[in-house]
Amino acid sequence: MRMVIxxxxxxxxxxxxxxxxxxxxxxxxxxxxxxAGVESWGGCRLCLVEIIKASRPERSELVTSxxxxxxxxxxxxxxxERVIEARRDILEMLLARVPDSEVIRELAYEYGIIETAYxxxxxxxxxxxxxxxxxxxxxxxxxxxxxxxxxAERIITPPFGEASDCIGCLAxxxxxxxxxxxxxxxxxxxxxxxxxFARMRCKLCNAPMLPKEQVDFxxxxxxxxxxxxxxxxECRKKQSAKSFARLMA
Amino acid sequence: MKKRLIVTPERCINCxxxxxxxxxxxxxxxxxxxxxxxxxxxFSEERNVPVTCLQCEEAACMMVCPTGALSRNPETLAIEYxxxxxxxxxxxxxxxxxxxxxxxxAYNQVAKCDLCGGDPACAKFCPSKALVWDTQPPIGKIDxxxxxxxxxxxxxxxx
Numbered sequence: 001m002r003m004v005i006x007x008x009x010x011x012x013x014x015x016x017x018x019x020x021x022x023x024x025x026x027x028x029x030x031x032x033x034x035x036a037g038v039e040s041w042g043g044c045r046l047c048l049v050e051i052i053k054a055s056r057p058e059r060s061e062l063v064t065s066x067x068x069x070x071x072x073x074x075x076x077x078x079x080x081e082r083v084i085e086a087r088r089d090i091l092e093m094l095l096a097r098v099p100d101s102e103v104i105r106e107l108a109y110e111y112g113i114i115e116t117a118y119x120x121x122x123x124x125x126x127x128x129x130x131x132x133x134x135x136x137x138x139x140x141x142x143x144x145x146x147x148x149x150x151x152a153e154r155i156i157t158p159p160f161g162e163a164s165d166c167i168g169c170l171a172x173x174x175x176x177x178x179x180x181x182x183x184x185x186x187x188x189x190x191x192x193x194x195x196x197f198a199r200m201r202c203k204l205c206n207a208p209m210l211p212k213e214q215v216d217f218x219x220x221x222x223x224x225x226x227x228x229x230x231x232x233x234e235c236r237k238k239q240s241a242k243s244f245a246r247l248m249a
Numbered sequence: 250m251k252k253r254l255i256v257t258p259e260r261c262i263n264c265x266x267x268x269x270x271x272x273x274x275x276x277x278x279x280x281x282x283x284x285x286x287x288x289x290x291x292f293s294e295e296r297n298v299p300v301t302c303l304q305c306e307e308a309a310c311m312m313v314c315p316t317g318a319l320s321r322n323p324e325t326l327a328i329e330y331x332x333x334x335x336x337x338x339x340x341x342x343x344x345x346x347x348x349x350x351x352x353x354x355a356y357n358q359v360a361k362c363d364l365c366g367g368d369p370a371c372a373k374f375c376p377s378k379a380l381v382w383d384t385q386p387p388i389g390k391i392d393x394x395x396x397x398x399x400x401x402x403x404x405x406x407x408x
Contacts, residue, residue: 037316037334136336140315171336174357209343218340222312229343236348241290241298248258248296 001072006079012070019047019065027078029065030087030107032177033130038139040066043130044177045090046107050077062086084111092116094128101126101178126180129154133172133181141221142167145193158193167218168197168211202232250384251326254301254369257386261297261379265289267371274370277356284353286362287371287380299379301371302349302362304328310341310350310361318359327364335359 001012005022012021017040022029031047034040042064049065054073062082077083091108096118098104108114129147133156137145144165148157158166168190173181184191187208189198197211210218215229231239268289272282287301304327311319311328318334319341321327341350341359351360362369364382372382381387 035333035336036331037318037336140336140338169338169340171338174337210339214338214340215343218313218338218344222309222344224309224312224344228309228346231348233342233345233348233351236346237288237300238290238348240347240349241288241292241300244258244298244300245290245292245296248298 001070003070003072003074003076005076014070016070017066018049018051018063018068018070018074018076021070022049022065022076022078029078031066032103032128033132034066035132035136035175038132038135041131041135042067043132044094044128046087048083048086048090050080050083051075087111088113092118096120098124098126098128098178098180100124101128101180103178104128126178127156128178128180129156130177131156133176136171136175140167140169140171142169142217145172161194163193163195166193166195166197167214168192168195169214200229202235203230204235205232207232207234252367252382252384254364254372255381255383255386256299256301257379257381258296258298259379260377260387261289261299262377263289263291263297264376266374266376267299267380270370270374271362274365275360277358283356283358284351284360286349286351286360297379299371300347300349302328303347304362304364309344309346313340313344315340319361322363322366325364325367327362327366329363329366330359330361332358 002009003012005025005027010021010025019029019034029047032044034047045064047065048062050060051063052060052075088111091111091113094104095108095113095116099120131147134145134147137143142165144163145156145158147154149155170183170185170190170192173183173192189196190211197213199208200210200212200215202209209232210229215226219226219229267287268285271285271287275283277283287299289297289299291297308328316334316336318331319328322329337357339352342352349361353360369382372380378387
């Protein structure tokens with residue numbers, strides 16, 4: 001199917017979202033909670049664009065491009081006045097929520113916002129409640145974190161504050177757009193969600209590897225033996241080379 | 250018949266051109282090499298073994314990847330890595346039984362052989378045909394002294 005983005009005709013496949021179509025075609029749309037590896041859910045709302053449907057040409061509307069699917073004959077504007085105004089509003093609110101986040105400050109600055117007109121949150125962390133970490137943890141299969149409480153009190157936390165299902169893979173923290181999740185990655189242990197995980201060591205060279213909890217979880221989920229995870233990649237490669245060398249005449 | 254990356258360790262002269270070619274071909278930005286997906290292990294003058302991904306049929310790396318960031322390219326049969334889908338859990342790095350999945354800390358990416366999308370740079374720069382991209386292994390004996398060592402000039406593709 002065909003659509004028009006910022007005056008240019010682009011091709012789209014059914015099921016593709018506007019964000020995917022636009023990004024593939026080289027348009028830049030800001031987003032914080034979009035991740036190609038997990039399902040989109042329109043959390044941060046920064047990726048919104050203005051559309052005019054072929055079936056209703058008299059009226060335009062704002063939609064979040066990460067969850068809106070491509071349609072035949074859609075006319076999309078990624079940086080119209082209305083879009084920019086809406087994004088500025090969102091950024092001002094985000095800036096009030098996380099005044100210390102460098103990522104949000106820089107993004108706001110790009111849109112000409114230096115100070116927010118809203119009241120800044122006191123003792124603010126850097127979480128914008130986009131929920132990317134929750135979706136990533138679910139995709140990993142652990143499902144160890146969730147959103148809790150209501151309204152302004154809403155937080156992301158392991159259920160009842162106890163990270164009993166966490167496997168210490170750190171995927172949530174490493175994908176957080178604002179770096180809001182505190183973690184520690186030391187040779188001996190990783191720490192996240194107030195829980196410490198001992199790291200396994202390579203049987204041959206003693207190099208630190210994944211936490212035991214992650215290995216057990218991934219092995220059980222994939223059906224691979226935990227023996228796969230006992231030696232580091234460097235030593236395995238050396239072993240492979242030795243095996244091949246033995247095969248040589 | 251499909252072309253494959255055929256490795257003949259007997260022909261390898263440990264010049265490591267493949268490693269350099271790989272590093273630069275996979276550079277995320279110009280003049281900023283990535284870690285090589287292929288590595289040569291010298292055991293003796295006559296025994297040099299280049300090791301790279303075997304593109305396993307039942308690939309452990311693909312089996313443990315939760316997001317589908319590792320997927321098979323039906324054209325080349327290589328298992329390719331999509332950085333935008335990766336959540337950096339590093340499960341694949343330790344699942345590979347041959348040690349051919351690495352994690353490039355400098356770029357926060359998994360580094361694994363993708364056969365360069367069907368034209369492997371390592372084979373292109375291998376002077377002794379230890380690595381070839383072909384349907385058949387190279388034939389004939391190799392006179393290792395006749396190979397012009399380290400005279401390879403790189404023209405780097407701009408990434």
